[in-house]
Amino acid sequence: MLKIENMPTKESIIESIFASYFSSGKKGDDGSLYYEVFVKSISNENNRISAELHFKSGYTYCCGELTCHFKANWNRIRELAKKSGLALSKPLIIEFEVFVEKGAKFNVHKAIGIPSESDAYQYFEVFAEESKA
Numbered sequence: 001m002l003k004i005e006n007m008p009t010k011e012s013i014i015e016s017i018f019a020s021y022f023s024s025g026k027k028g029d030d031g032s033l034y035y036e037v038f039v040k041s042i043s044n045e046n047n048r049i050s051a052e053l054h055f056k057s058g059y060t061y062c063c064g065e066l067t068c069h070f071k072a073n074w075n076r077i078r079e080l081a082k083k084s085g086l087a088l089s090k091p092l093i094i095e096f097e098v099f100v101e102k103g104a105k106f107n108v109h110k111a112i113g114i115p116s117e118s119d120a121y122q123y124f125e126v127f128a129e130e131s132k133a
Contacts (some may be wrong), residue, residue, distance in 0.1 A: 011039040013084040017077060022069060024044065030055050035058050035069075040097075041122055044066070047089035053096050055118075057103030072127040091129040098123050 008016075015037055022035040036054040043049075055064055062068060078088050102120035109116045 003036070007033070010042045010086055011049070013081060013086045014039045014042060014051070016084070017080045018051060018053075021077075041074050045089050046090065046094055048089060049092070049094045051094065051096050055098070055100045055104040058105075059117070060105040060107065063106050063108040064098075064104065066096055066098050066125040070096075072129070073130045081131055091131040093129070094127045096125045096127075103127040 001088070017037075018037040018039070019033060019129045022033075022037060034056065036052075036056060038052045040052060049067070053066065053070075055061055072094065074092060081088050099122045100118050100120060104118045105116040106118055107116065109118070
């Protein structure tokens, strides 16, 4: 009997890439990653990724600005996806819905004299690869 292995989905491939991209080896005392990343969708053309990123309650970060925590290295993202069997099209657009959980802590808050613990809020951030004309 032929055994068919479960093939990873496009979403799971990108989630894995983003999890390592954001964590940089950082883990909490319980072994969990500092950030939670969920890929909601990838377009049929593989050129638009929609994802969620969570700054988790009880964890301390420098700030809550996604542009500080994520620098879109398009070649590296594309290379890692390709190694996992997913070809991403150009130009690539990544849309993040960012959730800051109540109780996430930010060092920048202490630096300006306010409590480090944050209230819950969310925002959107879009990273778009430039296309060459």
